[in-house]
Amino acid sequence: MLITHDTRCALDAVVDLVNTAPEGEATPDTLPDVPALAEFVHRHDISDVGVLSEFDLSAVRKIRGRFAGIFAASDPRIAAGLINELVAAAGTTPRLTDHDGYDWHVHYFAPGASVADHLAADCGMALAFFVVAGEQERLRRCEAPDCRRAFVDLSRNRSRRYCDSRTCGNRLHVAAYRARRKEAAG
Numbered sequence: 001m002l003i004t005h006d007t008r009c010a011l012d013a014v015v016d017l018v019n020t021a022p023e024g025e026a027t028p029d030t031l032p033d034v035p036a037l038a039e040f041v042h043r044h045d046i047s048d049v050g051v052l053s054e055f056d057l058s059a060v061r062k063i064r065g066r067f068a069g070i071f072a073a074s075d076p077r078i079a080a081g082l083i084n085e086l087v088a089a090a091g092t093t094p095r096l097t098d099h100d101g102y103d104w105h106v107h108y109f110a111p112g113a114s115v116a117d118h119l120a121a122d123c124g125m126a127l128a129f130f131v132v133a134g135e136q137e138r139l140r141r142c143e144a145p146d147c148r149r150a151f152v153d154l155s156r157n158r159s160r161r162y163c164d165s166r167t168c169g170n171r172l173h174v175a176a177y178r179a180r181r182k183e184a185a186g
């Protein structure tokens with residue numbers, strides 16, 4: 001499937017957002033306060049969101065939970081239902097733009113949208129394209145037992161099972177190494 005620059009940016013943002021959520025005792029919420037949200041907005045170059053408030057923080061945390069549900073969806077129908085709800089609530093206004101030297105592409109967030117609505121609209125639509133393309137299963141959560149990080153599998157044969165965190169990547173290599181040794185020994 002064709003993934004445009006903007007879709008790629010939206011995917012990076014939504015994966016990062018979902019993975020800011022706390023995972024049990026071990027990993028704290030990395031979106032604990034308004035400055036952290038401002039950092040997130042800056043990191044992903046999310047434009048036109050104005051001055052951020054506690055209200056924005058709680059709204060973003062709320063949609064974070066909804067995005068997490070989409071990555072956990074077991075089939076396209078469930079994912080589609082969740083995406084529809086999310087995008088409808090954000091009040092989208094699709095419009096063509098070629099800002100900052102990028103080719104023509106569509107922005108979905110409404111002018112003046114809050115950061116939560118901006119993310120719900122544009123990231124929601126980025127995920128919608130995966131359902132449309134029959135590629136919903138590329139929206140995954142890491143299969144390592146103690147890691148449930150979200151990721152988008154962009155590998156050619158949809159074979160990625162682990163997130164790209166250092167631990168899970170290493171675990172994958174170690175497991176492959178052990179399997180090879182076992183094969184060689186057997």
Ligand SMILES: [Zn+2]
Nearest residue numbers: 006099105107
């Ligand atoms: Zn754009």
Ligand SMILES: [Zn+2]
Nearest residue numbers: 142147163168
């Ligand atoms: Zn992982």
